[in-house]
Amino acid sequence: xxxxxxxxxxxxxxxxxxxxxxxxxxxxxxxxxxxxxxxxxxxxxxxxxxxxxxxxxxxxxxxxxxxxxxxxxxxxxxxxxxxxxxxxxxxxxxxxxxxxxxxxxxxxxxxxxxxxxxxxxxxxxxxxxxxxxxxxxxxxxxxxxxxxxxxxxxxxxxxxxxxxxxxxxxxxxxxxxxxxxxxxxxxxxxxxxxxxxxxxxxxxxxxxxxxxxxxxxxxxxxxxxxxxxxxxxxxxxxxxxxxxxxxxxxxxxxxxxxxxxxxxxxxxxxxxxxx
Numbered sequence: 411x412x413x414x415x416x417x418x419x420x421x422x423x424x425x426x427x428x429x430x431x432x433x434x435x436x437x438x439x440x441x442x443x444x445x446x447x448x449x450x451x452x453x454x455x456x457x458x459x460x461x462x463x464x465x466x467x468x469x470x471x472x473x474x475x476x477x478x479x480x481x482x483x484x485x486x487x488x489x490x491x492x493x494x495x496x497x498x499x500x501x502x503x504x505x506x507x508x509x510x511x512x513x514x515x516x517x518x519x520x521x522x523x524x525x526x527x528x529x530x531x532x533x534x535x536x537x538x539x540x541x542x543x544x545x546x547x548x549x550x551x552x553x554x555x556x557x558x559x560x561x562x563x564x565x566x567x568x569x570x571x572x573x574x575x576x577x578x579x580x581x582x583x584x585x586x587x588x589x590x591x592x593x594x595x596x597x598x599x600x601x602x603x604x605x606x607x608x609x610x611x612x613x614x615x616x617x618x619x620x621x622x623x624x625x626x627x628x629x630x631x632x633x634x635x636x637x638x639x640x641x642x643x644x645x646x647x648x649x650x651x652x653x654x655x656x657x658x659x660x661x662x663x664x665x666x667x668x669x670x671x672x673x674x675x676x677x678x679x680x681x682x683x684x685x
Contacts, residue, residue: 411483412425412429414483421559428471431472438454444484448493452493466496470495476491503630504621504622504630505627505631505634506627508635511628513619514610514617514623516617518613521581522585522592523613525580526592526609527610529574532570533568533649534632534633543591544590544591545582545589550575550579554570555568555570562653578591606625607625610628629650633646633650634664643658643662
């Protein structure tokens with residue numbers, strides 16, 4: 411199964427997650443997963459939903475691993491082992507106001523931590539994309555960041571402002587990372603996701619911003635503030651790395667676009683008619 415996913419060019423993280431999902435299923439019944447029935451798989455999911463309150467993403471991950479096992483490894487018909495994916499309810503994302511972001515940043519005195527959080531907010535990059543960034547991925551001559559390890563293996567470019575470049579340069583001069591832009595306590599080792607979350611948690615407590623702030627909160631805030639500044643939805647989709655416009659359009663529900671000038675279509679029509 412690992413070989414099948416490697417051939418498909420699945421990311422190491424996805425491969426690890428799928429294998430871990432099937433391992434847990436196998437341990438639950440003390441049986442090899444190829445010996446399990448559809449009913450057993452459904453019972454397992456039902457039990458985990460009830461007892462562990464697992465999320466829709468965890469359920470989808472388990473179903474994805476189950477499908478690869480049944481169809482691609484065991485060569486069985488999916489119609490015989492098919493499990494419907496859970497219905498999703500799109501929640502409006504929680505965001506910070508620009509003022510709250512500035513308060514949050516002002517509470518981070520460590521230059522490395524400040525650069526990390528500034529980058530997350532000013533680019534809208536996902537946490538893992540930021541932690542996978544290498545020094546050479548910053549194209550300062552073109553004011554661009556090259557995202558080489560995006561979700562689903564997709565690459566993209568993100569424009570950045572000179573103010574962010576200045577922050578990154580100051581950080582680089584002091585820390586001199588050798589491989590990854592942000593490294594852990596050992597050179598050549600990525601900064602940990604846990605440390606990323608802890609920086610935000612401490613800054614949030616210090617700032618007294620009464621909201622739950624995660625790395626993805628910064629991404630949501632970036633997207634919303636970009637729409638409010640007049641960026642169109644297609645441009646935002648490309649910057650965020652979304653496959654579908656539908657995913658990006660969720661930010662229309664939280665963005666305040668009242669300050670963006672709207673033409674008077676009736677007046678334009680009237681003038682054209684008189685002309």
